[in-house]
Amino acid sequence: MRSLGGWGRQLTRLLPGGRWVGGLGLVLAGLWPGRLPAQTLGAVSGTLLDQGTRQPLPFANVLLLQLPDSAVVANTQTAENGSFTLTKLALGRYALRAEALGYRPDRRLVVLGAAAPVVRLGEWRLAPAAVQLGSVVVQGEKAALVDDLDKKVINVSKDLNSAGGTAADVLQKVPSVAVDENGQVSLRGSTGVTLYLDGKPAPSNLRLDQLPASRLETIEVITNPGARYSAQGAGGIINLVQKKQAKDSWNGDALATLGTRDKYFAALNLNRKVGRFNFFGSANGVNNWFHGSSALQQVATADGRTTRTNQTGLNTRYQASKDLQLGVDYSPSDQQRLTLSMEVNQNVLHQTSNFTTLLTRDPDPAITLQNQNLEVDDLYYARLSSSYRRTWAAQPGRELTASATYTLDGGTVTNEQRVLDGPASYPRQARRQLLDVTIQMPSAQVDYVHPLGDKRRWGAGMKTDVLLTPGTAEYAVQPVAGTDFVPQAAGSYRYHYQQVIPQAYGTYQHKAERWDYQAGLRAEFTGLRAQVLPSGSASQRLFNLFPSATVARSLPHDQRLQLSYARRLNRPNFLQIIALPIYSDARNYVVGNPDLRPEYVHVAELGHQVSWQSTTLSTTLFGRFTSQAIQSLRTIDTLATRLSGQPDFITRTSYQNLGRTTSYGLEASLSQTVTKWWKITANGSFYHNQVASYTDAGTRANFTGTAYLLNIFSPTQTLAVQLSGNYRAPQVVPQGRLLAVYGVDVAVRQRLLHDRAALTLRVSDLFNTRRQYSELGAAGLSTDLQTKYETRVGYLGFTWFLGSNKPASNLDSQPKGDTGGFGG
Structure with a gap:
């Protein structure tokens, strides 16, 4: 024994x-x-x-x-x-x-x-579970949100409130997740979240608020990844799994969605399975207009004089994207599968902001300006990938996977600032910054799992990620309206950034009756070189070890208890490191910090899950301990303010490592079937959020949290109704705080034509309450910013199902997507 x-x-x-x-x-x-x-x-x-x-x-x-x-x-x-x-x-x-x-x-x-x-x-x-009810086939229903102890899985196709929305909209339903007005996602207060697309690193220009939810099958949120996952992402990993058909013969669906005030989306998903080949593909198109408003109040003191800015504005945002995916699976045997796929995407963004600015600097008279900011993004990415999976029937659990991916990501971003009206003494010349960037990201990995008898197994893997990005930033002025822009050598830059990350890991797992032990160690080397001409260069060479461990215990009455630990890091991206100023408007710019270093995080979780009859309850206690915390800081650029010669001021946003922080809290998720026609999913979090103070003299903290409630009603076999609401409590940031955000969504879907079609009606932010409030402060600077994007939108969608692909229950039961595999 x-x-x-x-x-x-x-x-x-x-x-x-x-x-x-x-x-x-x-x-x-x-x-x-x-x-x-x-x-x-x-x-x-x-x-x-x-x-x-x-x-x-x-x-x-x-x-x-x-x-x-x-x-x-x-x-x-x-x-x-x-x-x-x-x-x-x-x-x-x-x-x-x-x-x-x-x-x-x-x-x-x-x-x-x-x-x-x-x-x-x-x-x-x-x-899939299927029961014949007359002429209607009802398939087993997947939950809209599955909360396992090591990850949370959102079945996007089950969430009617995602119709016409984006991945950012769907993520708002996950405990401790928040998405701001710029599409920046944070988990448990940390913005260090790594995005994956089908199990591979996502293109750098992928934004969650621009990715249609209808392209996705599931979203996986992994809060405490083990050694087989990349250590990047102090907040965790979000894996976006795209839809992929794999049924026999021809199958697929066609979807068209119309939204109020000029919002359109169309998609086609098809597959053809013949013998050991499965051909699949999809095409998507988005064409949306959004309208919004903003209000900004700033008070700044520079060179002994105080300037007040009061700004109100309206903006319009036009988004258009086209996406094409093609691929083939080949299974030479039941134990082998080879997949080849490609994807191309084009994304266009045009944003116009018109606002009135009142500038006051005592004792000078007040100045009123009419300003206009223009942003034009023309971006693209192309991805080629291949993967191989091998299993052994005689040795269950033995598995070999290998993959290679090449991503080309790039385009141009143009920002223009104009003064349309104001005093004759105020400069009227327009300014433009044109960023031209190309990013190449080759990646290769191999993973192997080998059983050691019936209760033990070990695994190992290797991976290499490479990122190469040359680019230019051209600064130009337009002396007189209607004339050509004249490039300016001062303010124009060329840059080159390269990063290589070889990685390797090993894991060991042992089951002993009701106990399950897992342990792993990951090694990663980071080598990077950044050069910005004419300002300077930077380089880093770092080697780190990342241990992880999990102990789980199965308890009586369908209960499970799990304790896990992992060490992770958050590497700065290249725009946070290179000293390249990027102008968002005439008064504000962002620049990287060549001395910035990764932040390191220790994450511990204790989870408990219990199921009884029609109820499932999951709870997780977590703690996150961060050193060299990366924070973005906004300050007054006194030199630029002085050189401008105007009753105005210029702000500078950059990044710093600011000491240690500790955050901890509780997450809970409940799934309850009330009656055969009513089901409730509720989740929430309550945690202590701590950030380093921008003064580098201690920390700032508050208790905050999130709450989400989803009601699913099935009054008939063909009608489904979903009513949901979410709330994010106020939380502190290094220079201030973000105020609460909340809203209610409702959606109805009716199946038609003997399940050959479905009609979906959805209204997002029913009471038009979602808006962003920020209160920030720094030495000599205070800022209050209110942003209201168009969030109350009505969507009407029609889906036609092809082949044997049907919405066979009150909520769609789509085929599982291909996660693409993790590891290495």
Whole structure:
């Protein structure tokens, strides 16, 4: 017999730095009495997969039933790759039952005899649950939000309130997640969130507030990634999984959505599966106009004189994007799959802001200006990727994956500032900055998992990420309206940035009855060089180790307790490092800091999950401990203000490492079926948010949180209604605070034409309450900013389903997307 303390000692021997991991096992062994039973004669193993897509089914229940009375002899949950193992079984005849949310339960007869005490089932494919009701087929329903202990999964196609919206709209439903008016996402108060697209690093110009929600199948929010994930992203990882059909023959859907005040979206998704080939593709187009308003009040003191700015304005924003994806899967055998895919995207943004500015500087008379800011973005990206997956039927859990991706990302960004009206003494020349950038991101990785018997396995992987970006920033002035812009050598720059990150990791996992131990170590090297002409250059060479560990315990009555730890970092992006000034308007600019270093974070989580009857409750206690915290700071540029010669002032925003911070709190998620026609999903967070003070003299903190409530009504078999509301409490930032944001959404969907079509009506921000308030302060500067974007929008969408792809329940049950694989 081997005690839990013995397993801790074994982990100590096997893992680098494993002394503390073994110690953790010894502590837990001391807290939980008893020893593992002696080894018996039989074992059963296998891997649960989706019947159509052959994607793994994690966290499914597998029960071994005694025959003939069907008493439960043993049970387990599948791992992330769908594998399961039951050991130490008495010989005899059993029924093995598999249960997964949204799939038809399945049984298999298992006979454990003296001649064959070990049964390896290999791949066990489950079909989506389906019940025939007259002429209507009702499929098993996936939850709109699944809160597992290690990640939260949003099934976008199940959320009617995402119709016509963006990925940013969907993310507002996740505990502790907030998205500001610029599409910047933060998790638990940290903006250090890494974006992935189908399991690969997302293009740098990808914005969540410009990505249509209808392109996505699921969004995965991983708050405390282990060693097999990249260490980048102090706040966690958000993986955007795009839709991908994989059904037999021709299948797909066509979608068109109209929104109030000129908002249009259309999409076509198709696949053709023939034998071992599956061809898939999609095309999307967006054409939207948005309208908004803003108000700004600033008081600044420079050179002993105080200037007050009072500004009000209106803006219009035009967004247009086109996206095309094509790909093919080839399965030479049941254990192998090769995927080749490509995607091209063009994104255009035109934004015009007209505002009135009142400038007051005592004792001078007040000045009133009519200003106009123009921004034109013409961006693109192209991505080529290939992946290979190999499994072994005789060794469930053994898996090899490899992938290579090349992303080309770039375009131009033009900012213009004009004075349309004002005193004759105030300069009228227009100013323009043209940024031209090209980003190349090749990436390659390989991952391998190998089982060590039925209860243990190890994994390892390698990955290399490269980023190359040459570019220019041309500054020009227009002396007289209607004439050509004249380039200015002063204020124009050329830059070049390169970054190489080789990485490697190893993991070890051990199951012991109801215990599950995982530990890993990741090594990453960062080498970067940045050069900005004529201002200067910078370089960094960093090597870091990132340990992680998880201990989980299955408890009676469908409960699970999990403790996890990981060390992570947040690398500055190239615009935060290079000393390149970027002008957002005539009075404000942003510039990088060549001395900026990564921030390092220790994250610990204690989660508990329990299910009973129609209720699931998940709670998580978390703590985040950050050193060298990266903060953005706005200050007065006194030199630029003095040189301007005007009764005005110029502000400068840059980045600094500002000491240590500690944040901690509680997240909770509840799923409750009230009646057969009413289901509630509620989640929220309450946490202590701490940031470093911009004065570098301590920290600022407050208690804040989020709340979200989703009501799903199914009054008939073909009608679905969703009513939801969300709230984000005020929170502090280094120079002030952000005030509360809240709103209510409602959506209705009616299935038509014997499930061949569906009509969706949605109104976002029903009471028009969502707006952004910021209160900021610095030495000699105070700022109050109010921004109101067009958030109350009505959307009407029509979907036509092709082939066997149907909305077979009150909420769509789309095929699973391809996550593209993580690791390395």
